[in-house]
Amino acid sequence: MRHKNYFISLLAVAMLLTCSHLASAQVAPLRGHVVMVLADGTKTPVEGAVIDVFRTDISGKQETKTDKKGIFRFAGLPLAGTYTIAASAPNARPDALPGVKVGQDRDYELQLGAGGDGKRLTLEEVKAIAARNSGGGGGAAAPRTESADERAKREEAERKNAEIAAQNTKNVNVNAVLNRTFKAGQEALGAKRWDDAITNFKEGLAADPEQDAILVGLAEAFRLRGADRYNAAVKIKGDDAARDAGIKSAQQDWRDAAVAASKAVEIIKKKTPATGPDATARNQQNQNKLAALDVRAKTMFLLVTKVDTTQADAGLVAFQEYMAAETDAAKKTKAHNDLAKMLLDAGAADKALVEYQKILEANPDDVDALIGAG
Structure with a gap:
């Protein structure tokens, strides 16, 4: 059979390459509820309480209000952040909860005291309350201790978040290659x-x-x-x-x-x-x-x-x-x-x-x- 050279034409295709599985969990939800602690020690949900979430590792702030059941939610906050949650409401003493991490599937409780001035806390005041909490001083409810179940959930969430962060770093490097x-x-x-x-x-x-x-x-x-x-x-x-x-x-x-x-x-x-x-x-x-x-x-x-x-x-x-x-x-x-x-x-x-x-x-x-x- 007579040989015939096969003509070759160069294929030019422009394509955008991305790694197929970038992890999506760069942000995570935060949720909790606010209660009023009455004189007899009973707790009642607080509707319309103002929730300020201060990011304390860098400057940043998010805010919302509680619903009829005293519940608040943030759909997505950066995983890498460290936060303090502050709650305030009319005629109540405010509360603040420092050292909060998102993505831990935890329901944070903030406790307002009856008979306060309803003041909305600033970042400096939040820091002062956090310092009093750590030292056992008054002015806000005593800091809540973490239960064994909560600790297990937090550690599991931290492990997963670390895996996600490592995978994302790997994927960024892969995309560069x-x-x-x-x-x-x-x-x-x-x-x-x-x-x-x-x-x-x-x-x-x-x-x-x-x-x-x-x-x-x-x-x-x-x-x-x-x-x-x-x-x-x-x-x-x-x-x-x-x-x-x-x-x-x-x-x-x-x-x-x-x-x-x-x-x-x-x-x-x-x-x-x-x-x-x-x-x-x-x-x-x-x-x-x-x-x-x-x-x-x-x-x-x-x-x-x-x-x-x-x-x-x-x-x-x-x-x-x-x-x-x-x-x-x-x-x-x-x-x-x-x-x-x-x-x-x-x-x-x-x-x-x-x-x-x-x-x-x-x-x-x-x-x-x-x-x-x-």
């Missing part, structure tokens, strides 16, 4: 430095093997390097060993390209389709999918025709899925002709004829299909 290696790999592809591209893409995948964009780049680099190696090898005259070694290295590149491209397609198929009013995410997802399908089909052409003809059926599926996604009529027709030729070169003449006939039904003057159909 992904973006650096993807950019360097794409630049190397554009400059036809296949070895550099492969090295960079492999480094990125070592950080996160589920990055379909990097897998597409790796598959393309292997495919293009294999084509260069093959074309150089078949030109060697008088040294069969060198020629065979060059062809084998090209074939291995195409095997590696097929593995990377197939994995990229598999990952993309598992992704939840982007939704929402913004079309940017949907368009990017579609482009990524098309790029992966395109590289896989081109790689399968080489794998089937130059390496392993038993992969013809897998190549057929690869081309069919690419053509189903491709919206450019000219590219789709070219891919259909490549599919038919792949089947013909693999010895599947009957299947090739079926594909050529499909092409001619749509375009009776298609020269490649006319020649292929005989």
